[in-house]
Amino acid sequence: MGNMARSKSDPSEGKVEDCIFCLIANNQDQEAEVVKKNKELVCFRDIDPAAPHHYLVIPIHHIHNCFSLQRDHIGLVERMAEMGKAVLREQGITDMMDIRLGFHKPPYISVDHLHLHVLAPSSQISNYMIYKFIPGTPSFITEERLRKRLKDNAPPVKFFNNCLSSL
Numbered sequence: 462m463g464n465m466a467r468s469k470s471d472p473s474e475g476k477v478e479d480c481i482f483c484l485i486a487n488n489q490d491q492e493a494e495v496v497k498k499n500k501e502l503v504c505f506r507d508i509d510p511a512a513p514h515h516y517l518v519i520p521i522h523h524i525h526n527c528f529s530l531q532r533d534h535i536g537l538v539e540r541m542a543e544m545g546k547a548v549l550r551e552q553g554i555t556d557m558m559d560i561r562l563g564f565h566k567p568p569y570i571s572v573d574h575l576h577l578h579v580l581a582p583s584s585q586i587s588n589y590m591i592y593k594f595i596p597g598t599p600s601f602i603t604e605e606r607l608r609k610r611l612k613d614n615a616p617p618v619k620f621f622n623n624c625l626s627s628l
C-alpha cells in the first residue's frame with residue numbers, strides 16, 4: 462500500500478504501486494494466468510486454489526476492498542459476478558447452483574485490491590480452507606448479499622452487527 466493513507470472515500474484510487482493485482486491488471490505479471498479480460502475487468506486463476514476451479518475477478522482500476530463500495534458500485538459487482546460465471550461455464554461447469562462467489566472483508570483480505578472469489582464446485586472446497594469462504598461470517602460476504610446491502614444503502618460490513626444481519 463506504500464505511503465497511501467487509506468480511507469473509505471479515497472480520491473486517489475487508480476493504479477497503486479506495489480499492488481500485485483494492479484500489476485496483473487496491467488499485464489505486468491508474467492506468472493498470472495489470465496483467463497478473461499475486458500476494458501474494465503480481469504479474471505485469473507487463484508495461485509492457491511481452494512477448489513477445483515478457483516478464479517479471482519478484479520477491476521483494472523484499483524479499488525481497495527468491499528468497504529470502499531457504495532450504491533453506484535452495484536453494477537460493477539454484478540459485472541464481476543457475470544464474468545466469473547462466464548469463466549466457469551467456459552471451463553465446463555454446468556451446475557451453477559454449486560458455485561460460490563464472494564468477497565473477503567477486511568481485515569481478512571490478502572491483497573487490498575477488490576477481488577471477487579469464484580469457486581466451483583462449492584461442494585468440493587478443500588476442508589482446510591473452507592472456513593475462509595463461509596457466507597455470513599465476519600470474513601466473507603457473497604456477491605449477492607453485498608449487492609443487496611449496497612442497494613439498501615447499508616454498509617457492506619457492519620462488523621458488530623454481523624451475527625444479526627448476515628444470512
Ligand SMILES: [Zn+2]
Nearest residue numbers: 480483523574
Ligand atoms: Zn491494485
Ligand SMILES: [Zn+2]
Nearest residue numbers: 565570571576
Ligand atoms: Zn481474497
